[in-house]
Amino acid sequence: xxxxxxxxxxxxxxxxxxxxxxxxxxxxxxxxxxxxxxxxxxxxxxxxxxxxxxxxxxxxxxxxxxxxxxxxxxxxxxxxxxxxxxxxxxxxxxxxxxxxxxxxxxxxxxxxxxxxxxxxxxxxxxxxxxxxxxxxxxxxxxxxxxxxxxxxxxxxxxxxxxxxxxxxxxxxxxxxxxxxxxxxxxxxxxxxxxxxxxxxxxxxxxxxxxxxxxxxxxxxxxxxxxxxxxxxxxxxxxxxxxxxxxxxxxxxxxxxxxxxxxxxxxxxxxxxxxxxxxxxxxxxxxxxxxxxxxxxxxxxxxxxxxxxxxxxxxxxxxxxxxxxxxxxxxxxxxxxxxxxxxxxxxxxxxxxxxxxxxxxxxxxxxxxxxxxxxxxxxxxxxxxxxxxxxxxxxxxxxxxxxxxxxxxxxxxxxxxxxxxxxxxxxxxxxxxxxxxxxxxxxxxxxxxxxxxxxxxxxxxxxxxxxxxxxxxxxxxxxxxxxxxxxxxxxxxxxxxxxxxxxxxxxxxxxxxxxxxxxxxxxxxxxxxxxxxxxxxxxxxxxxxxxxxxxxxxxxxxxxxxxxxxxxxxxxxxxxxxxxxxxxxxxxxxxxxxxxxxxxxxxxxxxxxxxxxxxxxxxxxxxxxxxxxxxxxxxxxxxxxxxxxxxxxxxxxxxxxxxxxxxxxxxxxxxxxxxxxxxxxxxxxxxxxxxxxxxxxxxxxxxxxxxxxxxxxxxxxxxxxxxxxxxxxxxxxxx
Ligand code: GDG
Numbered sequence: 214x215x216x217x218x219x220x221x222x223x224x225x226x227x228x229x230x231x232x233x234x235x236x237x238x239x240x241x242x243x244x245x246x247x248x249x250x251x252x253x254x255x256x257x258x259x260x261x262x263x264x265x266x267x268x269x270x271x272x273x274x275x276x277x278x279x280x281x282x283x284x285x286x287x288x289x290x291x292x293x294x295x296x297x298x299x300x301x302x303x304x305x306x307x308x309x310x311x312x313x314x315x316x317x318x319x320x321x322x323x324x325x326x327x328x329x330x331x332x333x334x335x336x337x338x339x340x341x342x343x344x345x346x347x348x349x350x351x352x353x354x355x356x357x358x359x360x361x362x363x364x365x366x367x368x369x370x371x372x373x374x375x376x377x378x379x380x381x382x383x384x385x386x387x388x389x390x391x392x393x394x395x396x397x398x399x400x401x402x403x404x405x406x407x408x409x410x411x412x413x414x415x416x417x418x419x420x421x422x423x424x425x426x427x428x429x430x431x432x433x434x435x436x437x438x439x440x441x442x443x444x445x446x447x448x449x450x451x452x453x454x455x456x457x458x459x460x461x462x463x464x465x466x467x468x469x470x471x472x473x474x475x476x477x478x479x480x481x482x483x484x485x486x487x488x489x490x491x492x493x494x495x496x497x498x499x500x501x502x503x504x505x506x507x508x509x510x511x512x513x514x515x516x517x518x519x520x521x522x523x524x525x526x527x528x529x530x531x532x533x534x535x536x537x538x539x540x541x542x543x544x545x546x547x548x549x550x551x552x553x554x555x556x557x558x559x560x561x562x563x564x565x566x567x568x569x570x571x572x573x574x575x576x577x578x579x580x581x582x583x584x585x586x587x588x589x590x591x592x593x594x595x596x597x598x599x600x601x602x603x604x605x606x607x608x609x610x611x612x613x614x615x616x617x618x619x620x621x622x623x624x625x626x627x628x629x630x631x632x633x634x635x636x637x638x639x640x641x642x643x644x645x646x647x648x649x650x651x652x653x654x655x656x657x658x659x660x661x662x663x664x665x666x667x668x669x670x671x672x673x674x675x676x677x678x679x680x681x682x683x684x685x686x687x688x689x690x691x692x693x694x695x696x697x698x699x700x701x702x703x704x705x706x707x708x709x710x711x712x713x714x715x716x717x718x719x720x721x722x723x724x725x726x727x728x729x730x731x732x733x734x735x736x737x738x739x740x741x742x743x744x745x746x747x748x749x750x751x752x753x754x755x756x757x758x759x760x761x762x763x764x765x766x767x768x769x770x771x772x773x774x775x776x777x778x779x780x781x782x783x784x785x786x787x788x789x790x791x792x793x794x795x796x797x798x799x800x801x802x803x804x805x806x807x808x809x810x811x812x813x814x815x816x817x818x819x820x821x822x823x824x825x826x827x828x829x830x831x832x833x834x835x836x837x838x839x840x841x842x843x844x845x846x847x848x849x850x851x852x853x854x855x856x857x858x859x860x861x862x863x864x865x866x867x868x869x870x871x872x873x874x875x876x877x878x879x880x881x882x883x884x885x886x887x888x889x890x891x892x893x894x895x896x897x898x899x900x901x902x903x904x905x906x907x908x909x910x911x912x913x914x915x916x917x918x919x920x921x922x923x924x925x926x927x928x929x930x931x932x933x934x935x936x937x938x939x940x941x942x943x944x945x946x947x
Contacts, residue, residue: 218258218347218348218349218372219258219259219260219261219345219347219348219349220251220254220255220258220259220260220348220349220351220670221260221261221262221263221340221343221344221348221349221350221351222251222255222260222261222262222263222351222353223262223263223264223336223340223350223351223352223353223357223360224247224262224264224352224353224354224356224357225264225265225300225304225353225354225356225357226264226265226267227262227263227264227265227266227267227280227284227286227288228242228243228247228248228251228262228264228286229241229242229243229266229280229284229286230243230267231266231267231268231272231276231279231280238273238275238276238279239279240279240280240283240284240286242284247353247662249451249454249662250448250451250662250663250665250666251666253663254663254666254667254670255285258349260285260348261281261285261286261287261343262284262285262286262287263286263287263289263336263339263340263343264286264287264288264289265288265289265291265296266280266286266288268288269293270293271290271292272288276288287339287343289335289336289339290335291332291335295328295331295332296332297328297526298322298324298325298327298328298329299325299328299329299331299332299356300332300356301524301526301527302322302324302325302328302329303321303325303326303328303329304329304355304356305524305527306318306319306320306321306325306527307319307320307321307325307326307390307391308355308356308358308390309355309379309490311382311386311387311389311390312355312379312380312381312382313379313380313382313490313583313584313585314380314382314383314386314584315489315490315584316386316389318489318529319389319390321391323391326391326392329359330359332356333357333358333359333360333363333399334363336357336360337360337363337364337367340360340364341364341367341368344368344371348371348372349372349373349374349670349673349674349677350364350371350372350373350374351374351375351376351669351670351673352364352373352374352375352376352403353375353376353378354376354377354378354379355377355378355379358375358396358399358400359395359396359399360375360399360402361373361375361399361400361401361402361403362398362399362400362401362402363399363402364402365402365403366402369690370681372404372673372674372677373402373403373404373405374403374404374405374406374407374669374670374672374673375400375403375405375406375407376406376407376408376446376448376669377406377407377408377409377413377586378409378448378586378587379586380409380410380413380416380584380585380586380612381408381413381414381416381417381420382416383416383419384416384419384420384422384423384424387416387420387424388420388423388424393420393424394424394425397420397421397424397425398425401421401427401434401436401441402436403441404439404441404442404673404676404677404680405441405442405443405444405669405672405673405676406441406442406443406444407443407444407445407446407669407672408443408444408445408446409445409446409447409448409586409587409612409615410445410447410612410615411445411615412615413445413586413612414443414444414445417443418431418434418443421434422831422832423830423831426827426831426860426861429443431443432444435916435917436916437915437916437926437927438690438915438916438924438926439680439916440676440679440680440683441676442672442675442676444669444672446665446668446669446672447587447612447613447615447616447660447665448587448589448662448665449592449657449660449661449662449663449664449665450589450592450593450596450657450661450662451661451662451663452596452657452658452661454565455569455572455593455596455597456596456597456599458565458566458569459569459573459597461566463564463566464566464569464570464573465570466566467566467567467569467570467571468570468573468574470570471570471571471574472574475515475574477513478512478513478514478515478553479513479514479515479576479577479639480514480515480517480574480575480576480577481514481515481516481517481575481576481577481578481579481635481639482517482519482571482572482574482575482577482578482579482594483496483516483517483518483519483578483579483580483581484519484521484568484571484578484590485518485519485520485521485582485590486520486521486523487520487521487522487523487530487533487534487537487560488523488524488530488533489529489530489533489583490582490583490584490585491581491582491583491585492581492582492583492608492625493518493520493533493537494533494536494537494540495581495583495625495626495628496516496518496579496581496625497518497537497540497541497544497556498540498628499581499625499628499631499632499635500516500544500555500556500632500635501540501543501544501547501548502628502629502632503632503635503636504544504548504555506632506636507632507636510636510639511548511553512550512552512553514555514639515553515554515555515556515557516555516556516557516579517557517559517571517575518541518556518557518558518559519559519563519568519571520537520558520559520560521561521562522534522560522561522562534560537558538558541556541558544556568593569597572593572594572596572597572598573597573598575594575603576602576603576604576639577603577604577605577606577635577638577639578590578591578594578603578604578605578606579606579635580594580605580606580607580608580611580613581606581607581608581623581625581631582608582610582611582625583608583610583625583626584610584611585608585610585611585612585613586612587611587612587613588607588608588611588612588613591605591607591611591613591617591620592613592617592657595617595650595653595654595657596654596657596658598650598653598654599654601646601647601648601650601651601654602646602647602650603646603650604621604638604641604646604649604650605617605620605621605649605650605653606620606621606623606631606634606635606638607620607621607622607623608622608623608624608625609622609623609624610624610625616656616660617653617656619648619649619650619652619653620649620653621634621637621638621649623635688912688913688919688921688922688923688924689923689924690923690924690925690926691910691912691923691924691925691934692923693934693937696890696910696934696938697937697938699888699910700888700890700938702887702888703744703886703887703888704744704887705744705746705885705886705887705888706744706745706746706886706887706888706889706890707746707748707879707882707883707886707888707889707890708739708745708746708747708748708890708891709748709750709876709879709889709890709891709892709901710747710748710749710750710890710891710892710893710935711749711750711751711892711893711894711895711897711898711914712726712749712750712751712752712753712758713726713751713752713753713894714860714893714894714895714914714915714928715892715893715894715898715914715928715931716728716732716749716928716931716932717729717732717928718927718928719827719860721827721828722814722825722827722828723753723816723825724757727761728761728762731932732932733762733764733765735932735935735936735939736749736762736765736768737765737766737768738939739935739938739939740765740766740767740768740781741766741767742939746769746781746882746883746886747767747768747769747781748768748769748770748771748778748780748781748879749762749768749769749770749771750771750775750872750875750891750893750901751770751771751772751774752773752774752818752821752859752864752897753772753773753818754772754773754818754819755770755772755773755777755779755786755819757772758770758772759779763784767781767782768781769781771872771875772786772819773818773819773820773821773866773870774866774870774871774872774875774897775788775870775871775872775873775874775875775876775878776788776789776791776819776820776866776867776869776870777789777819777820778875778878778879780882789869791819791820793819795852795854796817796822798848799822799845799848799849799854799865800815800822802841802844802845802848803815803822803824803841803865806824806837806841807824809837810826810829810833810834810837812826812828812829813825813826813828813829813834818866820866820867820870821864821865821866821870822864822865823862823863823864823865824838824841824862824863824864825861825862826838826861826862826863827860827861827862834861838858838863841856841863842856842858842863845863845865849865853867853868853869854866854867854868855867855868857896857897859895859896859897860895871897871900872893872897872898872900872901873900873901873903873904874900875901876900876901876904876905877904883906888910889905889906889908889909889910890909890910890911890912891905891909891910891911891912891921892911892912892913892914892925892931893912893913893914893921894913894914894915898913898921899919899920899921902919902920902921903920909922910922910923911923912924912925912931913925914926914927914928914930914931915927
């Protein structure tokens with residue numbers, strides 16, 4: 214598959230610049246790490262790159278053609294206003310600060326979120342237009358977190374990978390993010406989701422669990438109908454983009470200049486985008502502390518700070534820029550002498566030869582982000598030290614720290630100790646320096662960006678292969694056309710519909726899942742066909758079902774998993790009468806669990822007692838549920854009662870109250886039915902599926918294995934296809 218399939222890379226920005234020279238359009242490929250990594254892979258697989266070209270206005274057709282022909286790039290059109298709200302708005306003022314654990318900098322506006330959805334939709338259309346069967350799609354970064362889900366809807370079988378270049382925050386921080394649940398669900402559309410570090414991956418898993426109630430193992434998560442692979446895959450650099458420059462005359466000329474300028478002094482280099490996550494003010498204050506606490510460095514050490522302007526339209530970046538400028542003039546004013554400037558500040562991007570010369574020349578690289586996905590500067594500096602010179606001082610909060618243990622690690626928030634570590638770096642023995650640097654250098658060269666790209670695609674191929682091979686084990690997707698044919702041909706039909714998680718979405722509290730008017734209308738339309746016998750079969754109390762759905766003409770109801778039922782056209786409930794004495798001994802146990810976990814609660818039904826713990830921290834809730842079930846199983850062993858674990862509930866009920874038994878009771882009803890449909894989402898529905906005749910249309914809602922013959926992904930799809938059955942004109946698209 215790897216060699217025959219094309220690769221579609223999708224990122225916010227294209228790796229090309231579109232420039233107009235004397236009325237003529239030309240394109241220039243950027244030498245960024247990602248472009249360098251993807252170029253050989255794209256060449257080999259014959260793929261394309263889809264993204265925004267950076268043009269502020271709509272590109273003319275000739276420029277679009279040029280991008281396609283010369284660079285295999287496809288430009289996504291993002292009008293200026295949309296771009297501002299999507300990119301500067303939600304992506305850079307909500308996602309960026311929050312994912313870097315700066316919740317106080319979060320700025321959320323719902324119109325920015327709408328723009329984020331719209332921009333992701335535009336990317337989705339561009340990819341779908343380009344996609345050919347067999348292609349692999351690789352989506353990059355936080356700008357496009359909804360895209361995997363949108364693509365999955367549009368092209369269900371596509372191979373989709375997603376890589377997050379920035380950190381994934383702890384779940385308590387992530388939970389602050391408005392619309393975070395939608396983002397998580399969006400990313401889960403991918404087959405493979407990869408992060409720089411294992412810690413980011415763990416954070417993601419915890420958010421899935423706490424916000425969506427989705428369980429995962431260390432490298433996999435069960436999404437509706439599919440397994441999604443999770444991986445920690447640290448990005449590398451393209452070594453030749455740096456080592457290859459060392460002998461170039463331009464680099465040598467720059468080196469000469471540096472030697473002349475800083476002769477007799479030690480140089481500490483820092484290279485950052487001017488971003489608050491990179492910790493520039495903290496570094497400057499620490500440098501001031503270093504000069505105060507170690508006066509022997511006065512006149513002997515220079516901090517060469519290269520700061521590339523970034524996101525200058527955003528207010529907080531302008532403030533940062535002023536703060537940095539002020540700090541530098543303060544420190545230079547306080548310590549500088551006529552022949553020594555402590556901090557040399559370059560506030561612009563420099564050329565690649567200049568950058569390589571600086572890396573090669575500097576005695577120390579001081580990389581001190583407060584939070585960073587990876588930090589490529591650390592790796593680039595190390596790549597430029599093939600002889601083992603130089604010392605890397607590295608923040609423990611950069612993803613790079615996870616694999617660069619030989620660096621001198623710092624906590625950039627602790628200025629005193631960081632100053633001490635920088636002083637140590639300045640005095641490190643030659644042997645220790647070399648040992649540390651050579652180990653780092655070798656690893657950076659080996660774990661380069663090509664190895665990263667190959668490994669990502671290999672994992673993606675493997676995951677998709679498994680998905681395709683295992684697909685038959687899970688029920689296949691419901692063939693709605695066939696179902697509709699069978700429905701229309703039948704003279705008598707029986708429809709058994711579960712309620713929660715099937716007709717309505719699961720809610721945190723049972724009484725929040727009330728039916729809406731659309732649902733009542735839908736059911737009324739189904740029951741209005743005299744050929745139909747429609748029953749809602751639920752775990753709910755009879756009284757609830759009656760109150761909510763009792764007014765729908767000719768709708769049958771079955772309550773408490775089939776313990777009692779009311780046939781269509783009748784208002785009389787049938788079934789056993791409830792024996793309730795046992796509740797007095799079980800209730801105190803459940804109350805004890807409620808006391809231990811405020812937020813959980815007990816629901817009392819006629820035949821059952823239920824402990825609900827959906828709003829409890831997921832891991833703690835599951836752990837308590839296991840304890841509760843074990844306790845109740847022992848206590849109830851001699852009775853007809855059993856504890857049953859459902860979706861964030863433990864329900865104690867008689868063994869005979871189940872939907873399978875109901876199926877037997879209803880057998881006379883469906884004896885003459887030429888069409889039987891049963892839909893449900895949880896374990897209680899499995900009993901029903903197992904008892905139905907073989908040719909019945911049993912449909913499981915959501916992921917995971919099931920005895921049902923078919924699967925649909927969610928409640929929206931359920932309503933869609935039921936609605937379709939009610940249409941007179943069968944060709945009408947929904
Ligand atoms: C995101 C994540 C993750 C900088 N100044 C100049 C210059 N640069 C180049 C560096 C380096 C790149 O810019 C910066 O990369 P970082 O990794 O430090 O940071 P982000 O831009 O924030 O990138 C980050 C990365 O994605 C990859 O996954 O590591 O954590 O935030 O390559 O060399 N290049 C030139 N002149 C400069 O003045 N030529």
